[in-house]
Amino acid sequence: MITAGIDGGARAIKVLILRDGKQLARSSALTGFDQQATVTQALESALQQAGVAREELQHITATGIGRKAISFADSEVTEMSADAKATVSLFPQARTVIDVGAEEGRAIRCEPDGRVKDFAVNEKCAAGAGTFVETMARTLEIKLEEAGALSLKAEKVIPMNAQCAVFAESEVVSLIHSGTAKEEIIRAVHEAMADRISAMARRVGIEREVALVGGVGRDAGFIKALAGKLGMELFVPMEPEFAGALGAALIAAERARAS
Amino acid sequence: MLANYGYKDGSGEYFIAIDTDKCNGCGACVKACPADVFEITADPFDPLAEKQVAVIKEDHRKKIKYSCALCKPTGERPPLPCTAACEPQAIAHSW
Amino acid sequence: MTEAVATAQKREYWRWREYDWRDESLDWKRAGGISVGIDVGSVSSQAVVMCDGKLFAYSSLRTGSNSKTSAQRALEVALQETGMPREKVNYLVATGYGRVNIPFAQKAITEIACHARGANFIYGPTVKTVLDMGGQDCKAIRCDGRGKVTNFLMNDKCAAGTGRGMEVMAELLQIPIEDVGPASLSLPEEPPPVSSTCVVFAKSEALGLLRQNWSKEKVLGSFCLAMAHRTVELLSRVGVEKDFAITGGISKNIGIVKRIETKLGVEALKPSIDPQIAGALGAALFAKALYEKELSGNAKTGS
Numbered sequence A: 001m002i003t004a005g006i007d008g009g010a011r012a013i014k015v016l017i018l019r020d021g022k023q024l025a026r027s028s029a030l031t032g033f034d035q036q037a038t039v040t041q042a043l044e045s046a047l048q049q050a051g052v053a054r055e056e057l058q059h060i061t062a063t064g065i066g067r068k069a070i071s072f073a074d075s076e077v078t079e080m081s082a083d084a085k086a087t088v089s090l091f092p093q094a095r096t097v098i099d100v101g102a103e104e105g106r107a108i109r110c111e112p113d114g115r116v117k118d119f120a121v122n123e124k125c126a127a128g129a130g131t132f133v134e135t136m137a138r139t140l141e142i143k144l145e146e147a148g149a150l151s152l153k154a155e156k157v158i159p160m161n162a163q164c165a166v167f168a169e170s171e172v173v174s175l176i177h178s179g180t181a182k183e184e185i186i187r188a189v190h191e192a193m194a195d196r197i198s199a200m201a202r203r204v205g206i207e208r209e210v211a212l213v214g215g216v217g218r219d220a221g222f223i224k225a226l227a228g229k230l231g232m233e234l235f236v237p238m239e240p241e242f243a244g245a246l247g248a249a250l251i252a253a254e255r256a257r258a259s
Numbered sequence B: 001m002l003a004n005y006g007y008k009d010g011s012g013e014y015f016i017a018i019d020t021d022k023c024n025g026c027g028a029c030v031k032a033c034p035a036d037v038f039e040i041t042a043d044p045f046d047p048l049a050e051k052q053v054a055v056i057k058e059d060h061r062k063k064i065k066y067s068c069a070l071c072k073p074t075g076e077r078p079p080l081p082c083t084a085a086c087e088p089q090a091i092a093h094s095w
Numbered sequence C: 001m002t003e004a005v006a007t008a009q010k011r012e013y014w015r016w017r018e019y020d021w022r023d024e025s026l027d028w029k030r031a032g033g034i035s036v037g038i039d040v041g042s043v044s045s046q047a048v049v050m051c052d053g054k055l056f057a058y059s060s061l062r063t064g065s066n067s068k069t070s071a072q073r074a075l076e077v078a079l080q081e082t083g084m085p086r087e088k089v090n091y092l093v094a095t096g097y098g099r100v101n102i103p104f105a106q107k108a109i110t111e112i113a114c115h116a117r118g119a120n121f122i123y124g125p126t127v128k129t130v131l132d133m134g135g136q137d138c139k140a141i142r143c144d145g146r147g148k149v150t151n152f153l154m155n156d157k158c159a160a161g162t163g164r165g166m167e168v169m170a171e172l173l174q175i176p177i178e179d180v181g182p183a184s185l186s187l188p189e190e191p192p193p194v195s196s197t198c199v200v201f202a203k204s205e206a207l208g209l210l211r212q213n214w215s216k217e218k219v220l221g222s223f224c225l226a227m228a229h230r231t232v233e234l235l236s237r238v239g240v241e242k243d244f245a246i247t248g249g250i251s252k253n254i255g256i257v258k259r260i261e262t263k264l265g266v267e268a269l270k271p272s273i274d275p276q277i278a279g280a281l282g283a284a285l286f287a288k289a290l291y292e293k294e295l296s297g298n299a300k301t302g303s
Helices: A035-050 A079-090 A130-139 A144-152 A165-177 A182-204 A220-230 A240-258 B028-032 B081-085 C002-010 C067-079 C111-123 C163-173 C177-184 C199-211 C216-238 C254-264 C275-301
Strands: A002-008 A012-019 A022-030 A059-063 A096-100 A104-110 A116-123 A210-213 B002-009 B012-019 B038-042 B052-056 B091-093 C019-022 C034-040 C044-051 C054-062 C091-095 C129-133 C138-143 C149-155 C244-247
Touching (some): A002 A035, A002 A079, A002 A240, A012 A035, A059 A079, A079 A096, A079 A104, A079 A116, A079 A210, A096 A240, A104 A182, A130 A144, A130 A165, A130 A182, A130 C199, A144 A182, A165 A182, A165 C199, A182 A220, B002 B052, B002 C216, B012 B052, B012 C216, B028 B038, B028 B081, C019 C067, C034 C111, C044 C275, C054 C067, C054 C275, C111 C129, C111 C138, C111 C149, C111 C244, C111 C275, C129 C216, C149 C216, C163 C177, C177 C254, C199 C216, C244 C275
Parallel strands (some): A002 A059, B002 C149
Antiparallel strands (some): A002 A012, A104 A116, B002 B012, B012 B091, B038 B052, C019 C054, C034 C044, C044 C054, C129 C138
């Protein structure tokens, strides 16, 4: 059986195709202003990689903030359910999932079978999501991909007072002017984010093991900071941004079987 | 006076209101709070008053949602230690 | 000092003008007590000098990188041409963001307390609600007829609803900050408000709207409306009782003021003195009260 999961995120659209639970292909595209066109394009590219025709897809499930706009999907699922399903399939021992995307942060506690037990969301404020790190990286004139490695080189942790991305930008500028090393500034950014995300995760109750998914899961500096705050190692998939799409594709397969 | 400490951002409104007319400065909230957000000082908003009252510490005011996270689990919520400890009922949370 | 003033004047292309004022009809030499309030804000600093509770002189300047020098300069500019030496000041209270870094102040008082007291002086005892929209924060204050705070909140965590948020939007649309208000009102009808509160997200939303061929004015109108909504929501936490006044830099933005007034159904009082000095004025009034308290304390102990 072949199914697809589409995650319409705030920043990127991710598509993942599964055959009998195994990943055939995945692709992503930046969410443009014409979301429908971007989704179609990403799906076509994934189908091509997989060598599968569109008609062969038995079920398409959409998730993510833009899921309502994916008109051709057969069904939809919340980001929480998709994250939980994907995480348990990747790490069967995981019971807590932390998902930090571009515009939202989420913490989900799940059952061994990947059903959602409880969750907390931080939305509509850039301070609690990937946009925060991205904005600070831009102010520091470093590439987002470099932020992690740079942060790991920091020799000490300096405090960051601003709790708003706009105010934090000015704080970063004055830190640069006062001669603080970029390594230390980006580390402070990661620590501040990790403070907020770990507090949110504690609201749902942290049950071992804990996995980190979402695009920010690519950032080694954030992973280290969050692991430090939680006092435990984190499970992070190779391609953490595809967790939502994977979960949606797994749920699509369940739904196809059921119908 | 109703002193509202906290903030409103895109994600919601998070304020702890302390009624300084009711607060007797006993400090029970300071002992009860696991996040150490309270302190007893001269009222910073009424400089001519002689009374000591409970205030939210400066460094918690901009992140109170996170400071209070431990006492506000997503599931069943037990009574908040600060409001439970406050005999004159001077403390109220907005969320 | 003259050097500092000269450099500041060279930078006069900035957003607003520095100014100072004094009452030449008042003879400070005959005053029993001279009290001073200095408000060192994130953007501007004001110094107010009072003789026996009467407004004598004030200045409003840009804050430099150092709170202490900014406060010193504000006081020097307020006192220039008055012939009053600084040593004549009986009591000095500092307020604002930089208040704790002013060693020559006898006391530091929160801006909330000072604003309420200053607004009471500027608008008279009927003022019960003061909304202060500054560069980096927004304060909603309820006070009694004597200018004592009865209920307040301060939002300095989030840039939405502050001058800073407005600057970000003005910069994105490349519209000078002082034109924002009139431009936002130049539309035949009110656009729907932007849906994002967060300034960072509102910025991406605004870019999207521009791509949909919205005019800059329409985007601004949409942003100002959202900002007004948010401010009114914040105000509702303390409640609005007439008379109502708006102070701070954003009180000069008609696009925000008009929309807040419409939403509340209440008109804001028009000030007789620049409300930007409200904080420093309140601090000077507290300085007077504290000086009198000190005198009576000394009289009792006989020293």
